[in-house]
Amino acid sequence: MRHRTIFIPAACAMAAMLASPIALSSSHREAPFITGMPKLDGTDFYMFNSYESGRDGYVSLIANYLPLQDSYGGPNYFSLDNDAIYEIHIDNDGDAVEDITFQFQFNTERKNLAVDVDGVQVPVPLINIGAVTAANTGAQNVLESYTVKMITGDRRTGMVQDIGLAGSGETTFAKPLDNIGTKSIADYATYADSFIYDVTIPDCAMPGKVFVGQRQEGFVVNLGEVFDLVSLNPLGARDSRSNTIGDKNVTSLALEIPASCLTGSNSVIGAWTTASVRQATVFNPSPKGSTTTGSDTAKAPAIKGGAYTQVSRLGSPLVNEVVIGLPDKDRFNASEPKDDAQFATYVTNPSLPALVEILFGVPAPETPRNDLVTVFLTGVPGVTQLPTVTASEMLRLNTAIAATAAGSQVDLGVAGGDFAGFPNGRRPIDDVVDIALTAAEGFLCGNDLNGEAAGGEIGNCGTQDSQVNGGAIVNDGALPDANAYLTTFPYLNTPLPGADNVAS
Numbered sequence: 001m002r003h004r005t006i007f008i009p010a011a012c013a014m015a016a017m018l019a020s021p022i023a024l025s026s027s028h029r030e031a032p033f034i035t036g037m038p039k040l041d042g043t044d045f046y047m048f049n050s051y052e053s054g055r056d057g058y059v060s061l062i063a064n065y066l067p068l069q070d071s072y073g074g075p076n077y078f079s080l081d082n083d084a085i086y087e088i089h090i091d092n093d094g095d096a097v098e099d100i101t102f103q104f105q106f107n108t109e110r111k112n113l114a115v116d117v118d119g120v121q122v123p124v125p126l127i128n129i130g131a132v133t134a135a136n137t138g139a140q141n142v143l144e145s146y147t148v149k150m151i152t153g154d155r156r157t158g159m160v161q162d163i164g165l166a167g168s169g170e171t172t173f174a175k176p177l178d179n180i181g182t183k184s185i186a187d188y189a190t191y192a193d194s195f196i197y198d199v200t201i202p203d204c205a206m207p208g209k210v211f212v213g214q215r216q217e218g219f220v221v222n223l224g225e226v227f228d229l230v231s232l233n234p235l236g237a238r239d240s241r242s243n244t245i246g247d248k249n250v251t252s253l254a255l256e257i258p259a260s261c262l263t264g265s266n267s268v269i270g271a272w273t274t275a276s277v278r279q280a281t282v283f284n285p286s287p288k289g290s291t292t293t294g295s296d297t298a299k300a301p302a303i304k305g306g307a308y309t310q311v312s313r314l315g316s317p318l319v320n321e322v323v324i325g326l327p328d329k330d331r332f333n334a335s336e337p338k339d340d341a342q343f344a345t346y347v348t349n350p351s352l353p354a355l356v357e358i359l360f361g362v363p364a365p366e367t368p369r370n371d372l373v374t375v376f377l378t379g380v381p382g383v384t385q386l387p388t389v390t391a392s393e394m395l396r397l398n399t400a401i402a403a404t405a406a407g408s409q410v411d412l413g414v415a416g417g418d419f420a421g422f423p424n425g426r427r428p429i430d431d432v433v434d435i436a437l438t439a440a441e442g443f444l445c446g447n448d449l450n451g452e453a454a455g456g457e458i459g460n461c462g463t464q465d466s467q468v469n470g471g472a473i474v475n476d477g478a479l480p481d482a483n484a485y486l487t488t489f490p491y492l493n494t495p496l497p498g499a500d501n502v503a504s
Contacts (some may be wrong), residue, residue: 039081040275042314043067043250044219047271047395048425049403050256052488058208059262059399060489061088061102062254062428063273063314069178069214069249072498075126077178078214078251079144080106083304084277086253087155091271091394092264094386096338100262101151101158104212104253106175109143132177132185134194144175146212148255150202156308161202163210173197178214179249181499189494196489204261210254215492217248218428218485219317222478230359234474238434241477246484247496254490259399267400268379268386272315272337272393279306310334315394316376316423317432322352337392340377344391347372352440362469365442366462374459375423375444381457384424397425406487411480412473415443428485428492434475442468 035041043064050058065086069078080086085105089098113129114121130139137143148163148171162171176195179188196211222241225231233240253273262269287301313333314320323346324332332343350372353364377392379385384396404410404420411431413421415438422430446465447458461468486493 037277037311039066039079040084040277040312041065041067042273042275042312044317045271045273045314045395046218046426046428046491047269047397048427049259049397049399049401049420050489051403051406051409051420051427052491055256055489056403057259058256059259059269059397060254060256060491061271062252062490062492063088064215064218064250064252064492065275066251067248068217068245069251071179071247071249071496073178074180074498077127077180077498078249079108079142080146080251081275081277082106082108084275085308086273086275088253088255088273089155089271090262090269091337092262092266092269094268094270094389096270096336096340096390096392096394098155099153099264101155102163102255103149103151103155104146105149106144106146109145111141111143113139113141127177128180128184131183132191134176134191140177142177145172146175147171148173148199148210152203163199163201163208166198166200166207169200173210173212176213179495179497181497181501183499183501188497192494201257201261204258206258206261208258208261209256209489211490212253213251214249214495215252215490216484216495217245217250218492219245220431220478220480221245221433222476226476230356232476234356234360234362234437234476235472236475236477238431238473238475238477239479243478243480249495250492252490252492254492256489263399266386268384268396268398270315270337270379270386270392270394270396272313272395274310274314275312276308276310278304279309280304310336317426318436319393322436323347323350325351337394338390340392343393344373344377347376350440353442356441362441365445365468366464369461370459371442371444371447371461372439372459374457375439383419395426396423406482406485409482411482415473429480429482431475431480433478434473437474437476438472441472441474443471 046062048060050060066078085103088102090100092099112123114123127142128139132140150161150163152159164171174195176192185191192213195213196209198207199210201208220243223244282303284301311333320329320332324343348368350369356362357364378389379396384398401419401424404418409429410416410418411429412435413430414424415435421427422432422435442461444458445461445468484493485491
């Protein structure tokens with residue numbers, strides 16, 4: 001576990017723990033502005049070689065939005081924003097500019113179902129008025145659907161093509177209701193599976209898959225004690241504390257795409273997810289719908305217009321929470337990877353190790369942190385770095401490294417000898433908090449991955465060219481449970497129900 005050649009690439013996102021602990025959820029409520037726009041708040045981004053049986057050669061991309069959902073959160077539950085666009089961007093040539101973008105856009109239809117009250121038809125306040133199945137939506141009062149477009153080149157000016165249902169060409173997909181409870185949806189796992197679609201990808205010989213819907217939160221963190229001045233036992237047992245967000249749900253936008261349709265001339269790709277809204281919003285002082293026609297479009301609560309403006313960004317986990325300082329958090333969310341030189345100081349001179357030294361007396365590694373610049377901003381040579389690269393923050397994956405079967409995955413990823421895991425991409429099981437803490441405390445200083453002949457040098461911490469603090473595994477005490485994840489697409493588990501009743 002302490003061999004230097006095993007732990008090296010673990011810092012591709014280990015730099016994630018580099019600033020004061022404003023919010024150590026992977027990306028939940030991470031910046032002041034986004035706290036007021038939860039539907040646009042990207043929480044986690046996963047990218048990995050698919051490990052479902054028979055899916056060799058595919059890459060799974062999962063962008064999670066709308067954090068910390070209580071399963072009982074009715075009556076409206078957790079729809080996404082119809083006026084926004086949600087995107088997953090792929091850079092396959094190392095210039096920190098998107099080459100491929102998958103753009104999701106949502107539509108919500110409210111049927112305004114009514115009941116007879118003494119001869120008067122009165123709309124109900126619930127999103128369903130009876131049991132719901134995928135085949136029978138008659139009792140469903142709110143229906144969400146979405147489209148997915150593939151944009152080649154610039155996300156706003158490139159070539160736009162539709163992703164369609166395989167075999168029919170239909171370009172509108174239904175989104176399942178959230179898991180209201182077992183009386184409304186008796187078998188939610190089977191119900192949700194019917195919303196996994198085989199899709200045709202433009203210019204791609206093989207079909208892919210898409211799913212959008214509620215899932216159980218997959219990120220694991222001892223959140224409360226981290227907030228409380230990093231009140232941890234950082235060298236204690238990795239399973240000594242609880243996962244404080246284990247009772248939450250989240251909304252996933254999931255794609256599975258043949259790797260050959262994502263890569264360029266090299267097997268490495270970088271990716272990140274963003275959400276954008278229109279620049280202008282005009283609020284209606286007296287919005288209303290019709291109680292007689294079934295339409296709720298008579299007066300919308302707000303009208304939005306203007307160009308799309310990015311308000312959320314997420315690549316590697318933990319970055320805007322604990323890398324970027326408070327004054328720059330909103331700016332990071334609005335920025336693009338090609339402009340990340342403006343944030344370089346947060347990586348070369350991280351504040352978290354200094355804070356840990358103050359709180360625990362653990363010596364901070366020297367600066368500048370060239371080790372973290374390599375793994376965090378450029379990728380590791382021979383593993384996740386393209387031949388030509390612009391220093392930038394994104395999640396990077398070498399699609400040529402075979403997936404590890406679900407039963408054999410190691411939650412420390414590369415740090416535990418499993419080179420198919422974080423920070424070579426990120427899987428649901430990967431314990432990104434522990435990996436990040438370990439790297440921040442200097443585990444990678446002076447290391448190289450494949451030996452000098454392979455060019456896998458990482459970089460030093462100031463003048464330090466060897467591990468700092470003995471290469472200990474620093475942790476938050478919350479440990480992922482492999483049984484809490486699926487082994488098939490979309491990999492994140494069935495969401496928790498809002499109520500556990502027997503349908504009658």
